[in-house]
Amino acid sequence: MSAAPSSVPAPQLPHFDAPAYRAAFSRINGLVIVGEGMADRHFRRLAALLPEQRDELLRLGAMEGRHAVDFAGCGRHLEVRPDNALARRLLAPLHEQFLEAERQGDLVGCLVIQCLIIECFAVAAYRLYLPVADAYARPITAAVLRDEAEHLNFGEQWLRPRFAAVAERVEACAGRAVPVALAMLSALEADLRAIGIEPQELVAEFVVEFQAALEAIGYGAREARRLLNRLTARALS
Secondary structure, eight states: OOOOOOSSOOOOOOOTTSHHHHHHHHHHHHHHHHHHHHHHHHHHHHHHHOGGGHHHHHHHHHHHHHHHHHHHHHHHHTTOOOOHHHHHHHHHHHHHHHHHHHHTTOHHHHHIIIIIIIHHHHHHHHHHHGGGSOTTHHHHHHHHHHHHHHHHHHHHHHHGGGHHHHHHHHHHHHHHHHHHHHHHHHTTHHHHHHTTOOHHHHHHHHHHHHHHHHHHHTOOHHHHHHHHHHHHHHHHO
16 A cells, blocks of 8 residues: 655745845855855865874865865756855855964864864754755755764864863853854844745754754753753844
């Protein structure tokens, strides 16, 4: 007997050739391309801070670089020019926080920013984009999504055995970086809706991913929820 058809309706795909979609995609695609390139540079800097894991970190960085190339191809497929200048402005505060942590020798801060916060946002965003992506971008997004989970796992694996010693720095870094990341999201709310992503769903998906990451490094579920509630309330107030 064949299985009963699912009662969950397929997502309503946007009109990929509509001017509003193309304008929004230009800004979102720029953010993704510049963000993946930034992640590549972050992993290369982490390789210098963790020479014993240099080869692995360079491998992860190279993956991020390939993601940037692949997502640039998605823009070319739609004949949309990415707004990289806007993306650089939006990402600058988060990138500067990473560089400041690096200048201070704060390896924990660097790992939290890149391997937890940025990767959790990437996983959340790509997961929500996947059902509404065009046919060219869909397999690329699915492959990138699998890679980002591996990058997130690197940070979790490094922080978990050191949790007692680093928990305070994790919270301090998250307190600075999560509001910055959410502010960047707020600047693109209309564009996210135009490409088929509800911004509040993206925030909720990020919270789920970041809570799971906090629990993976040693927080209890209740502690992780309290920390996230404080961070999101501060950022969205």
